[in-house]
Structure formats: structure tokens, C-alpha cells
Amino acid sequence: MSRRLVIPSVLIFIIATGFVLFLSPHNMRRVQAGFLGIISPFLKTGSTVDKKYRDFREGLKTLEQLEDENKRLVVANKEMSATNQTLRGLETENNRLRNALGYRERAVFKLLPARIISRDASTWYNEVIIDRGVADGLKEEGDQAVLTEEGLVGKTTVVSDHSATVVLISDEACRVAASVEGTREQGIVKGERASSGSIPSIGLNFLSKQANLKNGANIYTSGAGGVFPSGVLIGQVKDFKMRELDGHATVVPAVDLTTLEDVFVVVGDNK
Structure with missing residues (x-):
């Protein structure tokens, strides 16, 4: 930054500081309230974004967790298939025995x-x-x-x-x-x-x-x-x-x- 810009900037900062220091307590609160009113939307937006980001991070599952869940689902699917096959076999056996019993009762x-x-x-x-x-x-x-x-x-x-x-x-x-x-x-x-x-x-x-x-x-x-x-x-x-x-x-x-x-x-x- 050139000296031409530094000196005016310093003067503005000194004047603004002096202005604030010589304000009455009542006017000081008004300035603070106005400043907070200006920056509060940005603070609120930042807080919301941060919360959404944290929620998103917490909702994500690690690759290891996904692999473990996939393995459990594969095992559960195999168990269900085996159970269904067993039930179908039992149903077939039951029907066969029922038919045989019916024939025995009808036989001459x-x-x-x-x-x-x-x-x-x-x-x-x-x-x-x-x-x-x-x-x-x-x-x-x-x-x-x-x-x-x-x-x-x-x-x-x-x-x-x-x-x-x-x-x-x-x-x-x-x-x-x-x-x-x-x-x-x-x-x-x-x-x-x-x-x-x-x-x-x-x-x-x-x-x-x-x-x-x-x-x-x-x-x-x-x-x-x-x-x-x-x-x-x-x-x-x-x-x-x-x-x-x-x-x-x-x-x-x-x-x-x-x-x-x-x-x-x-x-x-x-x-």
C-alpha cells in the first residue's frame, strides 16, 4: 500500500476511534445496536450453514460401516432364501402325505x-x-x-x-x-x-x-x-x-x- 493511502486511512481510523470514545453511553448503545443489526444476518446465515454442514457430516456413513451393513444384508437375504426353500419343501411334503392319506382312506x-x-x-x-x-x-x-x-x-x-x-x-x-x-x-x-x-x-x-x-x-x-x-x-x-x-x-x-x-x-x- 502506498504512503498516500496509508496516511488518510490512519487519520480516518483515529477520527472514528475518537468519535466512538466521546459518545455518550446512550449513543454508544445505539451505535452497537446498529452495527449488530447490520452484521446479524451474516452471523445467522453462517450459523445455519455450519449446522447443516455438521448434520450432513453426521449423516454420512463411513465406507467401513456401509460394507458391514451390506454384509449383514447379504447374510439376512441368504437366511431368508433358505427359510423359504425349507417352507416350500415342507409344503410339498405335506401335500404329498395328505394325498397319500386320502388315497388310503378311499382304497377298496x-x-x-x-x-x-x-x-x-x-x-x-x-x-x-x-x-x-x-x-x-x-x-x-x-x-x-x-x-x-x-x-x-x-x-x-x-x-x-x-x-x-x-x-x-x-x-x-x-x-x-x-x-x-x-x-x-x-x-x-x-x-x-x-x-x-x-x-x-x-x-x-x-x-x-x-x-x-x-x-x-x-x-x-x-x-x-x-x-x-x-x-x-x-x-x-x-x-x-x-x-x-x-x-x-x-x-x-x-x-x-x-x-x-x-x-x-x-x-x-x-x-
């Missing part, structure tokens, strides 16, 4: 519920082991029909005190006398040999060459032979062909034999 024969407790991968489509035996009312000699509410499964063979082997209808050793709905055709249903590792097919044999069965026709047990009660659904016709000596139909089982869990053993008439 006496049924003993059983659960599959063992299944060998090498004989997956041949046999299963259930948790019922002689002590539960099964015949020691076997040959009792096994089914679900959907249809025929097979029959008991080797029976011990508390378990029994069930040969499935997809096994060649299981032969079932059958009839075709809406026709006079009858034959024998049995499992058919398949290449290793593949699902075996089931065939209805000894039909007449003129049978010409339509795809989707229902196949039921005929009751002949005494092992299987009549009227139990075995499956549906997939295709029909004439062979040299008879007619033959490939049958799709009514029961999904790959996912069996619970079955019924026919132990008598429901009278």
Missing part, C-alpha cells in the same frame, strides 16, 4: 404304509427295501402288491422281521396280469432288458395282433393270478406294434420309479 383294500430305506445304484430300477416286515403284518412268503396313490410299484419278495425287498415292475422278474381300458385285450406287463446304465422299458406282451392300441390308453391290473388286486393303474400305452406271434405295447409307468419315497403294501381287503 387295506393298505400298510411303508417308507423306502435302501436302494442300490446297481439295481436302481429292479428293487428297493422298505421299513416293514413280518412284525408289521407282512407275509413272510412275500408276493404282496406294493403301490402308491398314482399306481402300481411292484411286489414284496424277501421279507424279514422289520424290512422287505420290493421288486419293481420295471424288473424282468416282476410279471403282472393286465388289461387295456375300453378293450377286451389282456396281456402280461414286465420289465424289458435294457443296455447298462439306461432306464429299462416296460412292455405289455401277448396281445392280439389286431389290438391296434392307441397311445395314451390306460393299462390296469386284471387281478388274474391273485398277487395284484384288479383295477390298479400300471401305466399308459406309448406305442403299439405287431410282432411275429403277438401284439406288443410299450408302456410308460404311472409311477415315477426313480423318485420313490413312500409306498403302500396291500395287506388285505378293506372291509
